[in-house]
Amino acid sequence: MTMSIARITLREIHLPLKETFRISSGATSVRHILLLEMSDVDGHSTWAECTAAERPNYSPETIGTAWLAITEWLAPRVLGHGLEGPEEAYPALRSGVRGHNMAIAAVEMGVWALFAEREAISLAESLGGTREVIATGISLGIEPDPLALVERVRGAVADGYKKIKCKIEPGADVDYIAAVRSALGADVPLMADANSAYTMDDVEHLKRLDELGLIMIEQPLANDDLVRHAQLQKHLRTPICLDESITGLEKAEDMLNLGSGKIINIKPARVAGFAQAVAIHDLCAARGVPVWCGGMLESGIGRAYNVALASLPNFTIPGDLSPSARYWERDIVTPEWTMDEEGRVTVPRDRPGIGIAVDLDRVDDLTVRSHTVTS
Numbered sequence: 262m263t264m265s266i267a268r269i270t271l272r273e274i275h276l277p278l279k280e281t282f283r284i285s286s287g288a289t290s291v292r293h294i295l296l297l298e299m300s301d302v303d304g305h306s307t308w309a310e311c312t313a314a315e316r317p318n319y320s321p322e323t324i325g326t327a328w329l330a331i332t333e334w335l336a337p338r339v340l341g342h343g344l345e346g347p348e349e350a351y352p353a354l355r356s357g358v359r360g361h362n363m364a365i366a367a368v369e370m371g372v373w374a375l376f377a378e379r380e381a382i383s384l385a386e387s388l389g390g391t392r393e394v395i396a397t398g399i400s401l402g403i404e405p406d407p408l409a410l411v412e413r414v415r416g417a418v419a420d421g422y423k424k425i426k427c428k429i430e431p432g433a434d435v436d437y438i439a440a441v442r443s444a445l446g447a448d449v450p451l452m453a454d455a456n457s458a459y460t461m462d463d464v465e466h467l468k469r470l471d472e473l474g475l476i477m478i479e480q481p482l483a484n485d486d487l488v489r490h491a492q493l494q495k496h497l498r499t500p501i502c503l504d505e506s507i508t509g510l511e512k513a514e515d516m517l518n519l520g521s522g523k524i525i526n527i528k529p530a531r532v533a534g535f536a537q538a539v540a541i542h543d544l545c546a547a548r549g550v551p552v553w554c555g556g557m558l559e560s561g562i563g564r565a566y567n568v569a570l571a572s573l574p575n576f577t578i579p580g581d582l583s584p585s586a587r588y589w590e591r592d593i594v595t596p597e598w599t600m601d602e603e604g605r606v607t608v609p610r611d612r613p614g615i616g617i618a619v620d621l622d623r624v625d626d627l628t629v630r631s632h633t634v635t636s
Contacts, residue, residue: 263343264379268635269306269336269368270298270329274627276560278588283402283430285430285458287318291559292588296624299371305378308619309371310563313363319456319557320484320505320531322363330364332634339368347373347387351536362533369534370384370566378614384565385608385616388539390572394605396579398424399587400454400556403433407440414441415448421604424450424476424553424579430458435469442473451581454479457505461489464496464507476578477502477524487512487548490521500524504555508532513541517548524578526555529570530563538570546575556581561594565615568598572608582606593623 274294275484282289295311304328313322338353350372377387385392399422404410409514410427417425427438438453452475459481461465470478477500482489484505494501501522508515509532516522525545529538545552554571557563564582573578584606592598594617600606609616 262379263345264376265343266299266340266372266375266636267301267302268633269299269331269340270631270633271331272296272298272624272628273324273328274593274624274633275629276589276593276627278558279298279590281402282558284428284454285403286455287316289314289558292560293324294560295327295367296562297367297371299375301375301379303379305375307371307374307378307614308562309374310365310559310566311363311367312528312557312559312563314557320363322361324591326361327367330361331368332436332632334358335361335364335368336634339372340634344372347376348536351534355533361367361528366530366532366534369536373535374566374614380612383608383610383612384569384614385610388535388569388573390569390608392572392575392608393610394601394607395568395571395576395582396423397582397606398422398426398553398579399583400426400581401428403428403430404437407437410437410562411440411444414445414451416533418445418449421600421602423604424452424577426452426454426479426581429453429455431463434471435466438470438473438475447474450476452476452479452502454504455481457482457484461493464493467493468496471498475499479526480506487515487519487521491519494520494522502526504528505531507541509537510540510544513544517544517550523550525539525552525571526552528555528557529550529566530557535570539573542573542575551575551577553578554580554582556583558588560589561585561592561598561617562615562619563595564598565609565617568606568608569615579604593620593621593627594618595620
């Protein structure tokens with residue numbers, strides 16, 4: 262059945278984190294989040310989230326550039342235009358637009374959720390997801406010293422997380438991870454994430470991580486690099502996982518053909534939405550390459566989209582799908598996302614669309630600006 266979107270309301274909210282989260286390229290204490298409320302002409306509605314940050318430290322996009330791109334260029338491409346299915350959104354949004362992947366993703370994924378609402382099916386089902394529950398990992402920011410990291414990892418193990426990602430940077434890397442291994446043993450499922458903090462001058466130093474039994478080393482080199490990652494992987498036994506470098510299906514194909522890594526972190530926002538994310542998942546499944554779903558400090562709305570994607574069968578590595586209480590004193594959704602005693606998040610397959618309700622009063626209280634675009 263053809264769908265016509267009538268309006269898209271953009272809201273910027275400021276959601277304080279429980280604690281400052283630091284990676285190699287910067288720290289965040291208050292998350293500025295762009296939300297989209299999308300409605301069709303038949304009265305169905307949904308919410309989506311743009312994960313662009315306040316500063317261009319992860320990608321060139323920011324919440325400000327995404328706001329401009331959506332209001333000026335992207336929203337008019339879907340408003341009032343009949344869409345026969347959600348797969349039509351990506352080509353309509355991408356045509357003639359370079360970059361702006363996170364802005365495109367916010368609209369594109371919202372279209373998928375709106376179609377799921379109309380069809381009274383879960384977002385996971387609409388994507389072809391098969392999992393009922395998903396093993397959950399946690400991402401830990403850079404700590405001031407090794408002992409502090411040991412205590413954070415100890416707490417994560419006690420909480421039941423199935424994969425523990427430790428952010429690293431020069432001066433806070435090998436000795437920090439080694440301290441965790443020494444204190445907690447070889448069975449703790451650890452990985453390291455560098456967020457592009459190293460160069461090929463650091464090869465010998467990075468090789469020391471091979472002795473620490475890591476699941477993977479994520480994005481050690483430049484955000485747009487594939488060639489040097491292929492060179493580095495030849496020096497390392499530990500699998501390299503690429504994140505920032507994989508901005509679409511073609512980049513994933515290039516990575517696999519060059520041997521730039523052995524694992525892909527699929528963030529749907531980074532690759533411009535679900536169409537590309539599912540295509541990368543399918544490519545990796547066919548090539549025997551495992552994938553997992555990373556996080557971008559999303560609210561509970563963004564978490565719903567990641568959970569739906571991670572229900573696909575080749576997401577065999579626990580994703581960064583921490584419960585709401587990991588980051589927020591109070592989320593903007595009800596019920597809040599939780600994790601069971603076995604370290605798993607439940608996929609809301611029994612509810613249509615994104616599977617959670619938005620706390621409108623909470624969103625109103627946090628909103629600093631809003632704008633509605635109509636057809």
